[in-house]
Amino acid sequence: MRSSKRAAKLAIVKPAETGPAVDLDDLNNRLGYFVRRVQVWVFQDFIRRLSGVDLSPAQFSVLVVIGANAGLSQSALAATLGIERARLVRLLHGLEQRALTQRLADADDGRRHALHLTRDGRKLLARAKALAAEHEAALKQKLGPERYRMMFEAARDF
Amino acid sequence: MRSSKRAAKLAIVKPAETGPAVDLDDLNNRLGYFVRRVQVWVFQDFIRRLSGVDLSPAQFSVLVVIGANAGLSQSALAATLGIERARLVRLLHGLEQRALTQRLADADDGRRHALHLTRDGRKLLARAKALAAEHEAALKQKLGPERYRMMFEAARDF
DNA sequence: TATTGTTATACTCTATAACTATA
DNA sequence: TATAGTTATAGAGTATAACAATA
Numbered sequence: 475m476r477s478s479k480r481a482a483k484l485a486i487v488k489p490a491e492t493g494p495a496v497d498l499d500d501l502n503n504r505l506g507y508f509v510r511r512v513q514v515w516v517f518q519d520f521i522r523r524l525s526g527v528d529l530s531p532a533q534f535s536v537l538v539v540i541g542a543n544a545g546l547s548q549s550a551l552a553a554t555l556g557i558e559r560a561r562l563v564r565l566l567h568g569l570e571q572r573a574l575t576q577r578l579a580d581a582d583d584g585r586r587h588a589l590h591l592t593r594d595g596r597k598l599l600a601r602a603k604a605l606a607a608e609h610e611a612a613l614k615q616k617l618g619p620e621r622y623r624m625m626f627e628a629a630r631d632f
Numbered sequence: 633m634r635s636s637k638r639a640a641k642l643a644i645v646k647p648a649e650t651g652p653a654v655d656l657d658d659l660n661n662r663l664g665y666f667v668r669r670v671q672v673w674v675f676q677d678f679i680r681r682l683s684g685v686d687l688s689p690a691q692f693s694v695l696v697v698i699g700a701n702a703g704l705s706q707s708a709l710a711a712t713l714g715i716e717r718a719r720l721v722r723l724l725h726g727l728e729q730r731a732l733t734q735r736l737a738d739a740d741d742g743r744r745h746a747l748h749l750t751r752d753g754r755k756l757l758a759r760a761k762a763l764a765a766e767h768e769a770a771l772k773q774k775l776g777p778e779r780y781r782m783m784f785e786a787a788r789d790f
Numbered sequence: 791t792a793t794t795g796t797t798a799t800a801c802t803c804t805a806t807a808a809c810t811a812t813a
Numbered sequence: 814t815a816t817a818g819t820t821a822t823a824g825a826g827t828a829t830a831a832c833a834a835t836a
Contacts (some may be wrong), residue, residue, distance in 0.1 A: 476639075496697060496704060496709075496710060497700040497701050498696070498700070499695070499696050499697065499699065499760055500696050500764065501693060503786065504764065505674075505767060505768065505771055505784050506671070506674035506689070506768075507693065507782060508790050509667060509670050509671050509783070509787055511714065511787075511813070512667050512672055512790050513667050514714060515790070516663075516664035516667060516668070517664075517668075520664060525752070528750075531664070531668070531800085535665065538656070538657050538658050538659055539654060539655070539656065541657065542655040542656070542657035543654050543655050546654060547817075549816080549817060550654060550816080554654040556669065556672060557803095557806070558803090559804095559817075559819090560804095560807095561802095561805095562818095563818065565820060565821080577818095582810080583812080583816090583817080583829060584812050584813075584817095585813065585817040586816095587817080587818065603658055606662060608661065610661065610664075613663055613664065614663075617786065621785075621786040621787075622663065622786075623746070623784060624782050624786040625782075626779075627779075627782060628775065628782040629666035629669075629670055629779075629783060630777075631666075631740065632666050632670050632673070702796090705795090707794060707795080716826090716827070718795090718797080718827095718829085718830095719797070719826070719828095721795065721797085722836095733823095741793095741794085741836075742794095742835055743793065743794040744793095744795085744833075745833070776834070
């Protein structure tokens with residue numbers, strides 16, 4: 475990726491022992507196989523680009539949703555993102571230790587925690603959103619504009 | 633899903649505390665977010681449908697590729713599927729314990745293992761392929777024919 | 791020196807179950 | 814009874830590093 479220009483120019487770097495090309499057989503007809511490949515690329519690129527703010531895809535999505543829905547409960551957040559409530563506890567614990575989020579007492583329901591971003595959380599989220607936008611542009615370039623638009627239209631609201 | 637007809641008819645089952653609908657904010661503009669949601673659904677459905685043959689998506693893909701490329705090396709298999717060589721070792725160990733795969737000595741290169749399916753492996757793979765085809769049909773139905781075709785065209789060969 | 795397969799480690803994610811406190 | 818948050822556990826998946834055997 476990084477040295478694609480030079481590699482294209484030199485071209486003598488050995489084709490990575492390409493070999494006879496492995497047959498994927500039935501996997502060629504399994505959409506899930508290719509969706510997974512896209513997803514793996516997305517996570518790798520996302521993690522790399524957000525390494526400066528040290529946020530995983532899951533942590534980023536949690537901050538985004540809290541930021542746009544201040545005061546929501548952990549259950550609501552977990553259900554929205556498809557994360558297990560049990561896992562969200564540790565996730566929030568990590569974010570809270572970094573002073574990015576807060577769990578406040580919910581006025582209406584003593585069982586619930588009202589989730590909020592701290593001032594630091596809002597600032598970091600703003601930086602993270604900018605990096606996530608760069609990641610999105612990279613994905614668009616990787617797929618090409620047509621395939622990107624097509625996949626978005628097909629996957630939206632799933 | 634299973635009781636969608638009855639639920640639509642009764643409708644009194646309480647809308648699962650739908651609430652004010654959580655705002656996804658920027659996530660609505662992140663293709664990776666929706667790709668991940670599709671991928672999670674795919675894995676869950678796949679695992680459930682192949683529970684009878686007790687194969688994970690990774691194990692299935694390994695059997696398929698070995699089946700179509702008898703004698704290939706672990707490195708080639710790992711590179712093809714994007715699996716770490718180290719992880720493939722344990723994966724193959726599990727399949728070998730179930731007598732589904734074999735690691736034979738490679739005639740040309742003493743370092744390599746030539747991977748093969750056993751007779752049981754071929755038989756189980758045939759059953760698994762049929763179940764995977766059912767999963768594919770379910771995914772197509774879940775997405776709808778148009779979105780399925782669109783996503784496949786966009787994701788193919790990624 | 792580089793590659794193949796292997797072992798080991800650590801961390802994340804997923805899936806459960808069980809517990810508490812509130813409702 | 815049911816729900817919200819928590820703790821604990823076990824199994825996958827991921828990412829490394831290091832090693833022996835072979836090239």
